[in-house]
Amino acid sequence: MNYRILTQAISDTLASGDMQSLRTFVRDEHAADVAAFIATMEPVEAWKMLDLIPLGQRAEVFGYLEPDFQVELAQAVSRQKLAELVTEMPSDERADLFNTLSPEQQEALLPALAHAEREDLRRLAAHAEDTAGAIMTSDYAVLTPGITASQALEKLRHEAPDKETIYRAYVVDSERRLVGSVRLQSLILAAPSTPIEKVMERRTLEVNVDDDQEDVARKIADYDVIALPVVDADNRLVGIVTYDDAMDVLVEEATEDFHRIGAAGKMVTSLRDASIGTLYSKRVSWLVMLVFANLLSGAGIAYYEDTISAYVALVFFLPLLVASAGNAGSQATTLTVRAIATGEVVMRDWGLLLGREILVATLLGVTMALAVSLIGLVRGGPEIALVVALTMVIVVLVGSLIGVALPFALNRLGVDPATASAPLVTSLADAAGVMVYFAIATAILLPAA
Amino acid sequence: MNYRILTQAISDTLASGDMQSLRTFVRDEHAADVAAFIATMEPVEAWKMLDLIPLGQRAEVFGYLEPDFQVELAQAVSRQKLAELVTEMPSDERADLFNTLSPEQQEALLPALAHAEREDLRRLAAHAEDTAGAIMTSDYAVLTPGITASQALEKLRHEAPDKETIYRAYVVDSERRLVGSVRLQSLILAAPSTPIEKVMERRTLEVNVDDDQEDVARKIADYDVIALPVVDADNRLVGIVTYDDAMDVLVEEATEDFHRIGAAGKMVTSLRDASIGTLYSKRVSWLVMLVFANLLSGAGIAYYEDTISAYVALVFFLPLLVASAGNAGSQATTLTVRAIATGEVVMRDWGLLLGREILVATLLGVTMALAVSLIGLVRGGPEIALVVALTMVIVVLVGSLIGVALPFALNRLGVDPATASAPLVTSLADAAGVMVYFAIATAILLPAA
Numbered sequence: 001m002n003y004r005i006l007t008q009a010i011s012d013t014l015a016s017g018d019m020q021s022l023r024t025f026v027r028d029e030h031a032a033d034v035a036a037f038i039a040t041m042e043p044v045e046a047w048k049m050l051d052l053i054p055l056g057q058r059a060e061v062f063g064y065l066e067p068d069f070q071v072e073l074a075q076a077v078s079r080q081k082l083a084e085l086v087t088e089m090p091s092d093e094r095a096d097l098f099n100t101l102s103p104e105q106q107e108a109l110l111p112a113l114a115h116a117e118r119e120d121l122r123r124l125a126a127h128a129e130d131t132a133g134a135i136m137t138s139d140y141a142v143l144t145p146g147i148t149a150s151q152a153l154e155k156l157r158h159e160a161p162d163k164e165t166i167y168r169a170y171v172v173d174s175e176r177r178l179v180g181s182v183r184l185q186s187l188i189l190a191a192p193s194t195p196i197e198k199v200m201e202r203r204t205l206e207v208n209v210d211d212d213q214e215d216v217a218r219k220i221a222d223y224d225v226i227a228l229p230v231v232d233a234d235n236r237l238v239g240i241v242t243y244d245d246a247m248d249v250l251v252e253e254a255t256e257d258f259h260r261i262g263a264a265g266k267m268v269t270s271l272r273d274a275s276i277g278t279l280y281s282k283r284v285s286w287l288v289m290l291v292f293a294n295l296l297s298g299a300g301i302a303y304y305e306d307t308i309s310a311y312v313a314l315v316f317f318l319p320l321l322v323a324s325a326g327n328a329g330s331q332a333t334t335l336t337v338r339a340i341a342t343g344e345v346v347m348r349d350w351g352l353l354l355g356r357e358i359l360v361a362t363l364l365g366v367t368m369a370l371a372v373s374l375i376g377l378v379r380g381g382p383e384i385a386l387v388v389a390l391t392m393v394i395v396v397l398v399g400s401l402i403g404v405a406l407p408f409a410l411n412r413l414g415v416d417p418a419t420a421s422a423p424l425v426t427s428l429a430d431a432a433g434v435m436v437y438f439a440i441a442t443a444i445l446l447p448a449a
Numbered sequence: 450m451n452y453r454i455l456t457q458a459i460s461d462t463l464a465s466g467d468m469q470s471l472r473t474f475v476r477d478e479h480a481a482d483v484a485a486f487i488a489t490m491e492p493v494e495a496w497k498m499l500d501l502i503p504l505g506q507r508a509e510v511f512g513y514l515e516p517d518f519q520v521e522l523a524q525a526v527s528r529q530k531l532a533e534l535v536t537e538m539p540s541d542e543r544a545d546l547f548n549t550l551s552p553e554q555q556e557a558l559l560p561a562l563a564h565a566e567r568e569d570l571r572r573l574a575a576h577a578e579d580t581a582g583a584i585m586t587s588d589y590a591v592l593t594p595g596i597t598a599s600q601a602l603e604k605l606r607h608e609a610p611d612k613e614t615i616y617r618a619y620v621v622d623s624e625r626r627l628v629g630s631v632r633l634q635s636l637i638l639a640a641p642s643t644p645i646e647k648v649m650e651r652r653t654l655e656v657n658v659d660d661d662q663e664d665v666a667r668k669i670a671d672y673d674v675i676a677l678p679v680v681d682a683d684n685r686l687v688g689i690v691t692y693d694d695a696m697d698v699l700v701e702e703a704t705e706d707f708h709r710i711g712a713a714g715k716m717v718t719s720l721r722d723a724s725i726g727t728l729y730s731k732r733v734s735w736l737v738m739l740v741f742a743n744l745l746s747g748a749g750i751a752y753y754e755d756t757i758s759a760y761v762a763l764v765f766f767l768p769l770l771v772a773s774a775g776n777a778g779s780q781a782t783t784l785t786v787r788a789i790a791t792g793e794v795v796m797r798d799w800g801l802l803l804g805r806e807i808l809v810a811t812l813l814g815v816t817m818a819l820a821v822s823l824i825g826l827v828r829g830g831p832e833i834a835l836v837v838a839l840t841m842v843i844v845v846l847v848g849s850l851i852g853v854a855l856p857f858a859l860n861r862l863g864v865d866p867a868t869a870s871a872p873l874v875t876s877l878a879d880a881a882g883v884m885v886y887f888a889i890a891t892a893i894l895l896p897a898a
Contacts, residue, residue, distance in 0.1 A: 028651075028652060029652070030652060030654065030672055032671055032672050032673075153637070156637070157637050157638060160634050160637065160638055161638075166634060167616050167633070167634075184616070184633065184637075185609055185615060185616075188602070188605070188606050188609070188633075189606060189609055189610075203477065203478070203479060205479065220696075221693070221696040221697065221700065222481055223479055223481050224481075224693040226675075226692075243675075243692050243693075243696070244670070244673040244692075246696070247669075247670040247692070247695070247696055247699065248670065250696065250699055250700060250703075251670065251699060251703075251791060254699075254700075254703035254707075255787055255791060257707075258703075258706075258707070258710070258783055258786075258787040259783065259784065259787070261707070261710070261711075261783065261871075262710075262779050262780045262782070262783025262784060262871065263776065263779065263780055263783075264780045264783065264784055270788065270793040270794075271784055271785070271787075271788035271793050271794055271802070272788065272793050272794045272798060272801070272802075276805060276808050276809055276812070279805070279809045280809050280812050280813065283777075283780050283809070283813060284812075284813055284816055286776075286780070287773065287776055287777060287780070287813055287816075287817055287845075288816060288817060288820050290772065290773070290776050291769060291773060291817055291820050291821055292820075294768055294769040294772045294773070295769060295824065297768035297769065297772070298765045298766060298767075298768060298769050301764050301765050301767070301768065302765050302828075305761060305764075308761060308764060309761055312754060312757060312758055315750050315757060315764055315767075316747045316750050316751050317747060318747075318750070318764075318767070318768075319743055319746035319747060319750065319767075319771060319879055319880075319883060320740060320743040320744060320746065320747050322768060323739065323743045323746070323872075323875065323876055323879055324736065324739070324740060324743070326775075326872070326875065327712060327735075327736055327739050327872040327875070327876070328732075328736060330711050330712065330870075330871055330872045330875075331711045331712055331713045331732050331735070331736070331872070333711070334707055334708065334710065334711025334712075334713065334871075335708065335711060335713055335720055336720070337707075338704055338707040338708070338720075339719065339720035339721065342700060342704060344719040344720050344721050345719075345720055345721045349721060352721070353720070353721075356725060356728070359725050360725055360728045360729050360732070363725070363729050363733075364729060364732060364733055364736055367733055367736075367737060368736055368737060368740055371737050371740050371741075372740055375744065379751075396736075421779075422710075422711065422779055422783075422871040422872075423775070423776040423779045423780070423871075426772065426775065426776070426779075426871075426875065427772055427776070430768055430772055431768075434768060
């Protein structure tokens with residue numbers, strides 16, 4: 001669908017006051033699509049649209065909007081109307097919105113909410129960013145031991161409209177400690193009088209409220225479950241994380257790693273909507289830092305100025321050799337960073353990977369040395385060819401080893417391994433490449449001169 | 450848990466013949482965990498373990514194993530036993546396994562299967578890789594119009610054990626054309642006599658069997674649905690894609706883009722298990738190709754050999770300037786490639802992004818020029834400082850524009866935008882950097898000389 005044309009049509013309809021056709025439109029389209037239209041509007045017009053939608057569905061549409069736009073909308077409406085909407089939102093989305101509001105807006109909103117919502121919001125909003133607690137919802141279905149399958153079904157039927165999912169319900173004891181979980185499917189299949197203990201699974205795969213959101217998301221993907229229960233330090237059930245939020249986390253974390261490996265900072269807004277200022281600030285610090293890293297290469301060159309003056313032809317091969325070290329390093333770091341992020345390799349595998357990298361990189365270096373030595377022969381004679389070929393093997397090896405070792409080293413230091421970005425590894429490999437090249441050249445050529 | 454120690458304990462138990470405790474172990478652990486243990490064993494031992502597990506659960510465990518290991522296991526067992534297992538597997542996993550087997554193994558397996566499974570397998574295995582058809586399952590629940598909610602529930606209850614999900618069932622007409630879908634939750638909430646037409650959603654969000662798997666996965670994530678129906682060209686329902694497979698696709702595609710942006714080929718096996726040969730072959734072609742791209746830089750240097758001989762101090766700044774162009778280009782291409790992959794930006798945004806990049810890159814270039822000109826002044830005097838500063842602004846701009854433009858251009862040509870890898874953009878930016886640097890140096894310094 002072409003949103004822009006359709007949005008124009010909707011704006012015209014809004015102006016003309018033909019509310020019935022708009023009502024039909026918002027009723028028939030998926031909330032995600034309605035949100036996509038509304039996102040192209042000014043806040044005041046967006047509210048005209050939102051007002052046409054029944055409250056429950058309105059909260060759903062609102063949940064699909066970007067955080068920035070949600071805040072704009074929150075500013076453009078009365079406190080009472082906002083409170084009404086916020087009350088209807090799923091608890092996790094409500095907490096996210098709350099955390100995005102300014103302190104003044106938060107202060108204004110809280111008194112307008114009912115006591116239960118206010119307490120729930122305070123509790124959910126308190127968790128540290130990027131933890132299970134920050135993405136969990138408190139809208140989950142609980143059951144108690146000792147009831148039958150039909151009693152459980154009756155309870156779920158009653159609670160369903162307010163819960164994020166009833167496809168899996170959690171069984172807790174009198175102190176809210178998790179004792180098992182049961183799939184709706186199992187309840188439907190069981191004879192009505194079956195005790196719940198017979199159909200529930202005792203292995204609950206719970207996560208802790210402080211666990212990293214990426215680990216939680218990966219666990220949901222690995223075990224193919226719809227949701228995971230979240231417990232506090234006393235093993236009390238405090239929320240669940242659902243598969244749809246896990247999907248968002250996986251995409252978001254991959255994007256973050258992508259930006260890191262490209263040596264750009266974390267961006268909250270999409271690339272399309274980011275301002276010049278944001279883009280500048282997310283990129284400039286790494287670039288300037290790398291300028292200074294690259295001075296190392298310059299210093300290497302200055303040190304060997306005599307060799308260069310004697311053999312200017314050496315400069316011809318300089319970009320080629322340092323770039324090859326950088327490229328091999330880029331490959332190695334990208335493969336390593338992603339393998340750590342997906343859990344394919346873990347810290348204790350570092351020796352294995354480094355050992356194998358020595359073999360692979362040597363093979364790669366020899367192949368590239370063969371490719372380049374012919375050119376060396378033509379342009380500089382046999383001695384230059386020897387220098388270039390030898391250098392190639394060594395710099396590819398050095399670059400690759402930096403690429404594998406750096407992510408592990410950073411991880412060890414508690415820094416995100418993706419900080420071993422391609423540009424950083426390239427710059428380090430470049431500097432190493434310059435040193436190796438001129439050291440070999442000096443050793444081989446200068447005694448002969 | 451420490452798998453290695455536990456695996457040793459299990460091997461010992463297998464050897465001692467204490468089957469009861471192993472049976473308890475495999476019954477209580479999640480299938481994904483049992484699979485993780487089995488993956489560390491030799492095929493013959495693995496089969497001893499698998500044989501302890503009841504058939505239905507065995508198929509589930511088998512489904513969690515890596516494709517390569519599944520094939521090894523398939524080779525180590527009788528055709529009859531394999532057919533028994535394969536029959537119990539979910540249809541999509543069965544088709545995946547079938548496509549991984551050698552033609553001889555496929556020929557051997559087919560006659561051992563029942564007619565229905567054989568036909569289903571042939572149909573599913575025929576779809577092109579990376580399409581909705583290749584990841585869909587045929588184990589979905591269908592309902593027909595004209596029945597009541599309680600009749601629908603009865604049918605689902607009956608079919609549940611064989612279906613991948615009954616949380617959403619699909620309503621099809623007599624020609625199997627999709628007319629709507631209904632959530633199990635809605636059926637449970639509805640009065641028993643409600644006609645299914647009253648509770649079903651008519652907007653089905655279906656995807657086509659030939660749609661790209663990444664688009665399908667992203668759609669599941671965007672709309673927060675448990676599954677999407679897949680239709681053929683005549684709008685007939687042929688399968689569903691479930692959220693768990695969509696998650697795997699999102700992770701897999703992100704990994705593929707990661708490897709591409711690092712200029713490594715697509716890898717099927719994990720980095721941990723990849724052989725030296727695989728790693729070599731996935732990396733060597735790009736590296737050798739880039740060697741030749743970097744000859745451009747060398748050629749640029751050769752062309753300006755007189756300038757270099759006259760001002761050897763220029764070489765000091767060479768790695769710094771070309772690296773800066775490459776780093777800015779790496780950042781730009783990484784941001785652009787990821788934004789295209791997640792759908793944040795689309796093809797028609799290219800003008801917007803390129804226009805904004807001119808502003809951002811100029812600001813970045815000026816900042817870096819300021820950082821470097823001071824060093825230029827100290828090491829080479831005011832004229833060198835001017836050359837270096839001017840060059841910095843221009844090469845950062847050129848590198849950044851290559852980084853933004855190349856992914857769009859490749860996408861336009863039908864090539865994956867991630868092929869605009871950081872090393873490729875770096876190499877192109879390097880070559881441009883060399884030319885710009887010496888051209889500016891020649892223009893400013895040589896007339897003065």
